[in-house]
Amino acid sequence: MNEVAPPISFTKKLHQFFNRYRSYPYKKGEIILRAQDSPSGVYYIEQGFIRVYSFTEDGEENLHLIYKEGEIFPLVWVYTNSDLRFNYEAMTDVVLWRANKEDFIRFVDTTDSVAAELIRYIMRGFDIYSDRVDNLSLRHSYARLISRLLFLAKNHGKSLGDKITFEIPITQKDLASAINATRETVNKNLNTLKKKKLITINKKSITIRQPNELEKELIELY
Secondary structure (H helix, E strand, O other), rough: OOOOOOOOOHHHHHHHHHHHOOEEEEEOEEEEEOOOOOOOOOOEEEOOOOEEEOOOOOOOOOOOOOOOOOOOOOOOHHHHHOOOOOOOOOOOEEEEEEEEEHHHHHHHHOOOOOOHHHHHHHHHHHHHHHHHHHHHHHHOOHHHHHHHHHHHHHHHOEEEOOOOEEEEOOOHHHHHHOOOHHHHHHHHHHHHHHHOOOEOOOOOOOEEHHHHHHHHHHHOOO
């Protein structure tokens, strides 16, 4: 009797689809797409991290998203054909696969369960944007920083016992950009969290030593 093969995960289906196309390497700091660009296709991240940001009228940078391995972009352009609003930059050395937009849409429409999984993926992106709006509504930069660290732990972290570590190449400048604060303010608030033994920081990662206590710190502020 033949065994029924287990369902192929969404990520694996994406990998199999994009693997048919050419790969493109980018060095850290290279711009992949600029605001107002007309993309050449849909991108899948094989390796590395990508930061998505815009600029204010005063030229200040606003960090919106960080994409990681296994994610795809720019989906708003794929389904609305609207101009890009953000810049996409390699945070690390990255490897991307790029597929034709029409081929991608056909793949989503004709491959079992992919459309439903893509909707879930898009809704997760909506949730991320909602979280950012909520973050910026917090009055104090200290609270915004804690909220952002908890968000990064939730979306990029790995649990190690009672601790959560996220290894993404985010800088104090990135954190400041994400929470609408100065780099100096972020540095001061990070030092406060370190003195309280709530986090530790090294060159490659940030560890939340006591996630529950960090959440309590945020709750006590409000």
